[in-house]
Amino acid sequence: MNGMRVRFAPSPTGFLHIGGARTALYNWLLARHEGGSFILRIEDTDRTRSTKEYLDAILEDLAWLGLTWDEGPNVGGPAGPYFQSERSGSYGPLIQRLLDAGAAYHCFCTPDEIEERRRLAPKDGREWRYDGRCRGLSDEERSARAAAGDPAAVRFRVPEGTTVFEDMILGRVSVENAEIDDLVMARSDGTPTYNFVVVVDDMEMDVTHVVRGSDHLSNTPKQILIAEALGATPPTFGHLPLVLDQDGRVLSKRRGAVAIGEYRRRGFIPEALVNSVALLGWAHDGVQEFFSLDELVEKFDVSRVSGKPAAFDPNKLAWMNAQWIKRLPVPERTDRVLPFLRGAGLAPEDETAEERRRLERVVDVVDDRLKTLDDIVAQAGFFLASEVVYDNIAVSKVLAKPGADETLAGLHQILTEAPDFEPDTLERQLRGFAEERGLSLGKVVKPLRVALTGGTASPGIFVTLSLIGREKTLARIERARRLTS
C-alpha cells in the first residue's frame, strides 16, 4: 500500500442511497486504483438522529456492493476508533490549543441575540455572517463574563487572505476569507461541531484524499483553514457534482430515491448498481458501457470525473440489471435467484444434487427473461410449483376456444406414448401430431402452453415440456381440460 489514505464518512442518520453509494464507490476506487487504504469512519455524533438500524444497513450495503474497507467498523485498524462518537477525547485539548494560540476565541453571544442581529441586518442579498462582536474582547472582559457564568461558544478566528485549493474534480477553487464566517467549533455546552471534528479526525487518521458531495464545498475552505491552524496538511479534496433525477431535480430521499438495500430486496444485483453508479459523472472512453468492479479499479481516474450534475435514470439501471444477470454463469445465476425461489416456497432450503441440476436447467432456459432476480418466480414458478396458477384471461382466450380441448386430448395421448421426454423427441412428436391433424404448430402449442404454465408466455415449448416432465405434464393437461369442461 502506498501512503494514500482515503475515507468514506457516512452519518448513520439514513439509509445509503444512490448519491452516497457513488461517494463511497469513487473513494474506494481512488484508493484501490492507487494502491492506497480505504477507511470507513462513522460520523455518529448526532446522537438523536443516528441509529443502529441505519448503521447496520450502511455496513451491509457497502459490503454487498463489494466496497470492502481496510480500516473501520468490524475490522479495526491503527487509527481507531472509527466511530466519531468514541473519539471525543482529542477534541477538547485541540480546541484549547487553538484558543491559546489566538486562532480561536470565546463568544458569549447567545443564539437568540445572533438571530436578532441577523433579523435587523440590512438586506443586501448577501448571507449574514457572524459580525465578530466577541472577536476583540479583552482578557478582562472575557474573564468577567466567564466569572459571571455567561455560557461561551468557541469560534474559529478566520485569518485574512484568500484560501485556494486544487480540487481533484473542479480544478482550482479560490475563496476570499472575508466571505467565511468565524464558525463555531464548540457550542456553549462544550460539544464540538462537524466542521471541527471532521478536520481533527481526518488529521489523526492521516487522511490524504477526500471525495465528497459538492454540498460540502462551502465547508472545505473552513476545514482547510482549521487544519492549517492546527499545523496539519489538509487533505486533497474532490467534490462530486449533484445527482439529479430525470426531471432535473436533486435526487432526494423525499422524492422517491431508493435505498441500496431496497434495490437488493427487489432483485437488483451489485454488479449492475456498481456499474450504473460508476457512470454517474465518470466515463472511461465514452464508448465502453459495461464495467466490472475489477475493471473499474483498473480504469477509474478521478480527474476524469465531470464537474457537471449527473442524471440518474432508473430505467437505465433496470436495463443494466437485466444485462448483468444475463452475463452471470448459470451456476452463479442459480445461487443468486435461490433466495427468491425459497422465499416463494419454490425451492427447498437444502436441495439434493438432482434438484440442483434441475434448478440450473430452469435458470438456464429462462435465460434473458429476468430483469430482476425476483422475476424468476413469475418466469419459472410453473417449472417448480406442484400446481399451476391459471390466468383467467388465458383460459378464456385459449383453452375455451373451439378445438382446444380436442387438441389437448390428442396431445395427452401422444405425450403418454412418447418414447422419452427429451426436447428433440418431443419436437418430432408434436410436429407429427400437428401435421396429422392439419394444424399449424402454433395452434397446437398455444393451448399446451397455457395448460403447462397457466399463461401464454414461456421459454421454448419443447424444453419447457422436457423440464416439467411427463408426469406433471399429463396431470396439467388433465386439469386444464377440466377447467373448460
Ligand code: GLU
Ligand atoms: N458525515 C458527512 C455526511 O454524511 C460527510 C462528511 C465529509 O465527507 O466530510 O455528509
